[in-house]
Amino acid sequence: MRKLLFIVLAALSLKSAQVHAGSTQTGEPKFQPKEIAHFAKQVERYSAAKRAHVFIIARVGQPQDSLPKGVEFTHVALAVYSQITMANGEKKPGYAIHNLYQLHDDPAKSSLIIDYPTDFFWAVEELKAGIAIPTLAVQKQLLDAINDEVPKKVHNPRYSLIANPFNNQRQNCTEHTLNIINAALYKTTDMAQLKANTQAYFEAQSLSVSPFKLFLGSVFRDEIYKKDHKGAVNIATFTTIKNYLAKHNLLAHSAIITPDMLLNAQNSQEM
């Protein structure tokens, strides 16, 4: 029996190590650092050309063919046009990215971390960004909310990869982003009110993963929590947030940015 227990524990710890290696932002970059930095700067310039002061930004951290149907991006955050103070004291304009990141050593927990476009795209699977720029009026409210520390006020550090956006039992990066947007729009951080409004107006993405897989995931991985869902698992995604803004006339512009897309845009401008 002791031998059996050892095998099971060894197998589980091996699995745990694999999960962490596959889910960290710290992994080896899959592209040349200069390519990543160049792409990140291009995303900044594209957004700056649209005069976006704050917008929703998304990246792809997993192979596209391994993602469930309807899920195109794996991490969502807010990019905020900022005055950045460098280590040498110089102040420069650029985008800072306000993230909710899952903790590596405690996967059922998260923290709020600001990083920058090159950090954001460092370990991506594809050089691809989703951006959704709200209308100027919404951007102003989002900036007011950020300055009022609303991101902290609507943060629930209990993390689930498949958090239900309609309640506050667990939270992931996408739900947190949606919370900030709604808190800014409704000028409240009252979670019951925010969730009631989300229930009334937000259309989540139904997750097409087999119930058996989800059950096993919830058993073997701390960050997969299913009890906050009743019946089907519905999650917030970059696309559902973009659609939510568009449906309510709160979206100014959206795009999927890739190197090819940028090249085509450049060529069409030159023609």
Add this chain to the structure above:
Amino acid sequence: MFKQKLKHTFTISMTLFAMQVAPQSIASDNASNASHHASQGSKYSALTIGDSAVAGAQVSTAVVAVPLVISGGLTMSAGSASVSAAESIMDSASNQPLPICEEVVIAGPPPSASL
């Protein structure tokens, strides 16, 4: 005895099976921790040294970022009464792109690293 062995085999099989089918497909890439921050040093090196280095741009480590808020047609640094030269062209009615620095900016190490 045979029953017990069968039970053990079944448990191991189920464990290994579960490991294979647990939903890796919805795995997050959101993780962040001390090692993430510790890796900022190697990220800086990768961006500045050798063939992978960015050419023609300085790599800078950020200390703090203050949102530039849109206020009365002008964008100002939050909590600041002054408008810098760079900010003075940020009228919300303007069509000009917002200025973006040439530097490649990366986050610095966590506060704990300074202890």
